[in-house]
Amino acid sequence: MKAATINILAIILLVLTLSTAAQAQIAVVVNKNNPMADISMKMLERAYLGKTTVFSDGQNIVLAEYAPLMESFFESVLGMTLNKAKVHWLKLILSGGTAIPPTKFDDVEVNKKFVMHNRGAISFMDMADADDTVKILTIDGKSPSAEDYPLK
């Protein structure tokens, strides 16, 4: 009886954890010295596809990606699975494309430090992890707290 209760609790905890991960609100962040405050979904897509390689102020874009949220980010922003996004980058690099592929981080603190130290960096992370060491961008004028924020 006791074992069954523990099992049920474990399952509930697992479901809660998974649903929290699935509902993670993704914040798009840049270096604090980046003058940009807003980014369009189109520009975000073009940057992560390697089609746009410079910000409007002429700074080279340095892409970073946070591993735990890559799947949902690529699905929402690029409309691609992780595998398709990787294949896209392989084609781009091997055909001489000028964009540099994203640097992948498993640890959110390292991800933040990368953004903090790279003037042209752009990355994404869970909203709860985004602190004042990075600048959170609005997307198409919508802040992460807005109801219709596109990366909820």
Next chain:
Amino acid sequence: MNKGLNNRIAANCWAKRIFVFLLAMIALGLLAEPGYAEQSKLEVYGFFDMEAEVSNKDAAGKIWTFDQHHLNIITIYPLDNKFRVFAEVAWEHGPFYSPSEMIGNIYLARAYLEYKYSDAFQLRMGTFLTPFGIYNERHDATPTFISTFVPQSVYGEHELSFMGKGRLFAKHGTGVQVLGTLSANKWEGKYQLYLSNGRGPSPTERDNNANKGIGGRLIISLPIETLRLGASYYTDRNGDANNARQNALGFDSEFDYEDIHLETEVLLASLERLDISGAPSGDFRKISGYYLLGAYTFFDKLTPFARYEWIGDNIDKDGHTHNATTFGINYSITPSVKLKNEIQFRSEGETVNSYQFYVASIAVAF
């Protein structure tokens, strides 16, 4: 010394130069300061593939054979935010060079300095892959191909009576290239224009005639983002003893929707023989070719595909046609590692010399 030995010595020298160049690039990368403040100085990429193949074209071909086909290393060295050096060295068919024998090929596939003013304007100076069609700039990077082989109708060597076998455009060009991407609303256009030595006996070193290899490529991505249309043009005069003026015009299209991929290319080319003074001699040939390819990916892993291609070599006069139908299935072990299987049914010439060709391969990108 005979010519063969000279060639071998020259090839050995080139192999050594390439080795030293790679070592220097890697040393530069190791000297670069690590840390968050800047990206790693040297980026290294590449691809490798190995094939197992058999065909019933002739008795010798019935023997199963393995081919360690490609090992290519790409190094990219950013000098600063605007400049970078891009280089690719190819080792094809497991090269082995000694004074007595030469197996395979080692060559510099690309080496250029690139200046990026903006996304709309970049300049390349050096040796580049000719921007022509969907595949030429991907070179031999089989991990990014659906089939093991690029479509021969567009990228293959065609039988040409006065030039022997050859591609209808130069695979590489040495010279300058401008390129960039322009976008407006949901439209996007990529352009590439170049001026090169074209072909000749030593095209990376010098041009042997006043005519340059000239061409360009334009790719338009429509507001329907999954559809891309491209056009390519190449013209050149080969200054060998068999002088010829070449023109090649290609059109291509790719369509992706969910897990469906469709692509097609058409190539129209002409060759005109010239006399020693450069005047047309009256010998004129037309070559055309096309292919259609369809693929569907299941579970992000399994991709069956079919391709039909057709080539017409001077069919208005004394030429003949070829066609090939390919059926295959690929399995992506990871996005960078692909296992491919395909069978091609080929038919050549008016007498319909048909045969089958089976190839299995593993292709890895890194």
